[in-house]
Amino acid sequence: LAKTTQPISMDSYEGQEVNITCSHNNIATNDYITWYQQFPSQGPRFIIQGYKTKVTNEVASLFIPADRKSSTLSLPRVSLSDTAVYYCLVVGLGGYQKVTFGTGTKLQVIP
Amino acid sequence: DTEVTQTPKHLVMGMTNKKSLKCEQHMGHRAMYWYKQKAKKPPELMFVYSYEKLSINESVPSRFSPECPNSSLLNLHLHALQPEDSALYLCASSLGTGQWGGNIQYFGAGTRLSVL
Numbered sequence: 001l002a003k004t005t006q007p008i009s010m011d012s013y014e015g016q017e018v019n020i021t022c023s024h025n026n027i028a029t030n031d032y033i034t035w036y037q038q039f040p041s042q043g044p045r046f047i048i049q050g051y052k053t054k055v056t057n058e059v060a061s062l063f064i065p066a067d068r069k070s071s072t073l074s075l076p077r078v079s080l081s082d083t084a085v086y087y088c089l090v091v092g093l094g095g096y097q098k099v100t101f102g103t104g105t106k107l108q109v110i111p
Numbered sequence: 112d113t114e115v116t117q118t119p120k121h122l123v124m125g126m127t128n129k130k131s132l133k134c135e136q137h138m139g140h141r142a143m144y145w146y147k148q149k150a151k152k153p154p155e156l157m158f159v160y161s162y163e164k165l166s167i168n169e170s171v172p173s174r175f176s177p178e179c180p181n182s183s184l185l186n187l188h189l190h191a192l193q194p195e196d197s198a199l200y201l202c203a204s205s206l207g208t209g210q211w212g213g214n215i216q217y218f219g220a221g222t223r224l225s226v227l
Binding site: 032034041042043044045091094095096097098099101102103104 | 115141142144153154155156159160161162166167199201202203205207208209210211212213214215216217218219220221223
């Protein structure tokens with residue numbers, strides 16, 4: 001399983017763009033980079049998934065360089081409600097997945 | 112509908128009790144998971160079921176006993192737990208196939224378990 005490394009915590013002011021980086025040096029050819037958001041006492045919620053280059057959906061963008069050894073989750077114009085823990089996972093595309101959560105990044109949005 | 116329902120939301124039990132946690136999904140997913148999450152820690156995988164068969168057991172103590180009665184339901188039977196087993200127990204499901212998006216896990220809100 002590819003191990004991921006993220007910053008433990010980040011602070012940002014409301015309205016700013018936030019970029020959270022994740023390192024995954026041992027990513028395999030069949031692995032996808034997947035990001036989850038978790039609020040206290042709730043289950044993680046899927047945000048975005050990508051394989052290479054750039055992926056964008058209604059809540060975030062994901063940038064993946066050609067070597068795929070890192071990725072960056074970009075949250076545009078964050079609000080207080082974006083305060084949460086963000087997990088970067090490397091997940092294969094098999095029938096089921098043995099997923100290992102890293103420490104995640106605790107994002108604190110400041111008014 | 113991407114909902115995974117867990118019951119109960121909260122559970123308090125003594126060390127000699129027997130209780131069960133329940134998880135239900137109606138998305139047609141064929142892979143279901145149990146995770147344990149301690150405060151301020153990431154979720155830890157406990158069990159994985161694929162097509163109703165136990166596929167992964169992460170060396171979980173036998174006082175935790177999973178069961179998958181059908182493709183929509185997942186139970187976790189608890190017996191003779193210890194106070195250190197107090198945690199948030201999360202259920203998740205994924206499509207269970209090799210197609211694009213099939214590896215995305217959808218989580219329930221969890222059961223907050225306290226063992227006295």
